[in-house]
Amino acid sequence: MRYIPMTEQDREAMLASMGLASVEELFGDIPEHLRTAGALDLPPALSEAELIRHMKALAKKNTNLEDTVSFMGGGVYDHLVPAIIKHLISRGEFLTAYTPYQAEISQGVLQSIFEYQTLIAELTGMEAANASMYDGATVLAEAALMACNATRRDEVVLPANLHPEWKEVCELYLRNQNVAIKYVPYLEEAGTIDFAALQSLDPKSLACVVVQQPNFFGLVEDVEPISEFIHGGGGLLVMAVDPISLGLLKSPGEYGADIVVGDGQSLGNTMNFGGPSLGFFATTEKLVRRMPGRIVGETVDADGRRGFVLTLQTREQHIRREKATSNICSNQALNALAAAIYLAVLGRQGFREVAYQCLQKTAYLRRRLAESTPFKERFTAPAFREFVVTGQVDWEEANRKLLAEGFLGGLPLKRFGMPDAALFAVTEARTKQEIDRLVELLGGMSR
């Protein structure tokens, strides 16, 4: 077998050295009737060349977005990914390592996580971050649970304009912990949270209010009054943020957020059909011991030199078992490494420029659609990199036509109960020419 170096001679020698006649003896404690009769019903083994041919054939059945121009977002975005990222994260010392349990031979992973934690803390304006978790939806659910534990309350406010899949994930996690969810509606015109509706709730009974920034519709929320409202009642402000937007938008730290989460796909990770990406998680010093997930800390070795270790492990499942802050074990370390490399190579200016270009190019498409097509923008609040368009058109059918022209259009919101609407995203990867062509194609489609 390709990856099993044991030769027939090795096998015989090893078995003989143990006084065994056959490998069967090693399985002798398994009752005969439990043993699988015959071979597994699986296709026969492929050689490397055959495997590559087969996998290429499967991949070819998918329309890839290297050859198609994407205006689709809704949580996963076609941003530029610097070439160095895939080379660096493919280094075997990173790629083939487990969780850094033996710190002395894991300084590479540990220091890179320490740097990642710092970068996330800087982006979010928070005091501490963990080493990453699964994705944006699950970190939000964990954040809401943490808020409940920290406040000893069991009611959570989610905004109706939160990503619909994140809502579903939160519902599953919270329902099973007997936490009640209250949805606060969004303003029909603006598309942002209806603050008056929020104010009708008693903040003293709420563990937290969640704000997604920008929200699912791509709109910028006015967070300041929400922060004052929830803190006035002793609850926590949880923000779910798009990391790219933090190149321009006020940081959660500046708003006084207590827990900040988000999906880090935009930070140097390819789209991957939605996974793997990473969930980032940041909080205040005060709450850090309630944070789920791995955390790396700085320390010194026996000679007094700087080094890094997994720390505050008494929060974790392998020590605390059923008293842990979460059950998480594996996280998304390699994706977090990609995010750290991304932020390092973009740097201070480059990162701000990505956000700036997203904003400008999105604004350009908004203007062009308004000028040249009958489509209307659905909401009036400021948009960052995404916005909702409505019009008398079957958006799924429109997307089929766009695909024929080499474009992946906006996300039809029919599946989320808005049949007239589509959510368009424009990243820095799009060009003026592509935007103009999209406008031209859409102009010919409205009924």
Place this chain on the structure above:
Amino acid sequence: MKNKTGVPLLFEISSPGRRGYRLPELDVPEVPVEELIPSKHLREQEPELPELSEVEVVRHFTQLSRLNHGVDVDFYPLGSCTMKYNPRVNEDVASLPGFAAIHPYQPEETVQGALELMYLLGKYLAEISGLHSATLQPAAGAHGELTGLWIMKAYHEANGEGHRNEIIIPDSAHGTNPASAMMANYKVVQVPSDERGGVDVNALRQLVGPNTAGLMLTNPNTLGLFDENICTIAEIVHNAGGLLYYDGANANALLGIVKPGHTGFDIVHYNLHKTFSTPHGGGGPGAGPIVVSEKLAPFLPWPVVDRQGSRYVLKRPEKSIGRVRSFYGNFLVLVKAYAYIRSHGPEGLRQVSEAAVINANYLMHNLKDLYYLPYDRHCKHEFVLSGKWQKDKYGVRTLDIAKRLLDYGVHAPTVYFPLNVEEAIMIEPTETETKETLDRFIAAMRQIAAEAETDPENLRSAPHFTPVRRLDEARAARQPVLRWTKEAR
């Protein structure tokens, strides 16, 4: 302050004005930012990101990588983690644009290859586990456990038995089992091990009852031992109205040899990053698909992939518990696991388990005279020694033995786990190691045992040849420094 290895932090080598990546020039007409977003929403304090050239970033992370151990570097016998070789061709195929550059909301007809792969992987895992239907959504093993427990809960509730609030877990279980039970709001009931290392069947009989929701079990268990009483255990739990959950962390022992579903398990998770060789990336991404019996299939998270004629479609199972994460799971990890299964075929997978079990027994056989072996019987893919002889006689602890192993260029085994073995040393060699590597490890362990007698201080102060020496974990926890700050330097 610099460490001996001379890799300063990113922030310490930053130089104002330096850039590492150039964006294309902005080609659309610009509008002042404040006209698009009111200034009250704009950031006042800029994030302290480093300013570096591309070559500096490449060297920084390359230098960091050289401080790290991986399967690619040398032996990694970390018990229960199945650190086998990760085939590089699987990385290549997973990075094809047809897999890596597709959006989760593309129309179904434009992702038929991705859906086909997921459909087939689900079928293969069902065949390997002897169960009915799979979800590929869980992002890791612990996430699979939680998903399985939510399914268990939904099933009992659908039967009007929502009062079942207890999960039974052996004392040898992985920490994720009780933590997952807690996340699903179950009460954890611990069942002790018997003198052969398996579940104490008599104790189990006393523990089950009308509140039993289910039992979580790893088989072979964390001692690397197959629980011979599995049929009795299943009968006891099922008769009490509970379900059996299989923690697949140790599935590398039984591929094509035993199907967990045929031994009474109702729900099985697989760690694709263990058994099916997808690289663990220094902590993740993993993937923890679960496979369930027919009666539990309606409760699976949605969406699942189904085939309608020649088309693959996403659909929602009738009584679905909902979504456990966004989209469809760690898809690229699924691609690599699929490629691994296709590379091995049925015969290959069986040989994986046979070789893994031979290797583990070979190591055990050659070490048990010098290290205490609490359960002296054939093991499966891993085994657990105890450092108690060294501790009692020479005051050398398992931690010291583990740290000294690092000086030999290999990763240490899992230590101090399972909890029911004092000074535990849990060793899993996997099938991808040569006999020469195993012999080298045996020699190292034997030399360390000798050194415990002749020079115990050298063990207590180990490691000596690693990039840093033993690190002060207590200090890290007592005075947490969790990030770099501008002010602190």
